[in-house]
Amino acid sequence: MTTNAPRPEVLRYTAFSSAPDGGNPAGVVLDATALDDSDMLAIAAELGYSESAFLTAPPEGFGGQEARAYSIRYFSPKAEVPFCGHATVATAVALAERTGPGKLVFATRAGTVPVEVTEDGGTFRATLTSVEPHIEEIADADLTEALAALGWPAADLDPAFPPRIAFAGARHLVLAAATRERLADLAYDFARLELLMQRLDLTTVQLVWREAATVFHVRDPFPVGGVVEDPATGAAAAAFGAYARELGLVPEDAVLTLHQGEDLGRPGELTVTLREGDPRVRVSGAGTRIG
Numbered sequence: 089m090t091t092n093a094p095r096p097e098v099l100r101y102t103a104f105s106s107a108p109d110g111g112n113p114a115g116v117v118l119d120a121t122a123l124d125d126s127d128m129l130a131i132a133a134e135l136g137y138s139e140s141a142f143l144t145a146p147p148e149g150f151g152g153q154e155a156r157a158y159s160i161r162y163f164s165p166k167a168e169v170p171f172c173g174h175a176t177v178a179t180a181v182a183l184a185e186r187t188g189p190g191k192l193v194f195a196t197r198a199g200t201v202p203v204e205v206t207e208d209g210g211t212f213r214a215t216l217t218s219v220e221p222h223i224e225e226i227a228d229a230d231l232t233e234a235l236a237a238l239g240w241p242a243a244d245l246d247p248a249f250p251p252r253i254a255f256a257g258a259r260h261l262v263l264a265a266a267t268r269e270r271l272a273d274l275a276y277d278f279a280r281l282e283l284l285m286q287r288l289d290l291t292t293v294q295l296v297w298r299e300a301a302t303v304f305h306v307r308d309p310f311p312v313g314g315v316v317e318d319p320a321t322g323a324a325a326a327a328f329g330a331y332a333r334e335l336g337l338v339p340e341d342a343v344l345t346l347h348q349g350e351d352l353g354r355p356g357e358l359t360v361t362l363r364e365g366d367p368r369v370r371v372s373g374a375g376t377r378i379g
Contacts, residue, residue: 099117101375114179115131156190173324176194189206201218213373267297333362
């Protein structure tokens with residue numbers, strides 16, 4: 089950004105909650121044309137949210153309606169990430185407040201992500217559709233190191249949920265706790281987990297506990313982003329939906345409810361929709377402006 093150029097407006101929205109003090113906050117810059125990478129990283133670091141989103145014009149030939157298609161980039165306080173669900177929802181809600189609900193499409197580093205925004209009684213709700221997901225196994229040594237960094241004995245894992253790395257725009261290690269108490273007790277070795285995540289190219293570790301057939305509680309350590317824990321993680325929710333379906337833990341056609349942020353005092357709710365015959369995952373949530 090040139091020294092004479094005015095700094096663009098930085099909006100603050102929360103995603104996966106209709107209350108400003110719930111869900112996951114994100115910075116949103118609706119016109120980042122004048123910003124370079126260092127500017128975007130500096131804004132994200134100054135805000136201190138797990139991610140902030142920056143919009144520019146879509147690539148040539150990208151398609152989509154005018155004022156409904158954008159390029160979007162995501163920065164944590166420490167680095168750029170390929171895809172961020174909660175910042176996508178926050179951005180979609182910010183746009184909908186200005187141009188009305190409807191369909192949007194974003195060009196991300198991970199691929200094309202369509203989003204549809206609806207409005208009901210003044211509350212906006214956005215549904216993103218992920219890129220095509222995939223699941224891979226984790227090496228035994230890497231799993232052992234992850235558990236050691238978390239301070240979780242292997243016996244505290246739910247044997248019904250095999251550890252896997254899941255991708256639906258970003259890579260997440262999925263680990264399931266056998267009890268809600270295990271999930272609530274999160275005090276991990278930040279540097280040790282960060283080092284492992286960097287080596288495995290992980291964005292978060294998706295920690296889950298199953299309350300009911302389609303209801304889960306989740307937490308997401310995010311040391312690679314410079315944040316101890318992400319309060320509501322749309323990209324990880326998409327990855328988890330793909331994981332659960334591929335392993336036959338939920339039906340091919342299902343709606344899952346993920347509760348996140350309760351242990352941080354920022355409760356949020358993510359809805360994960362799986363459709364038979366479509367490998368992509370849909371993640372929905374409310375959003376609202378902060379302040």
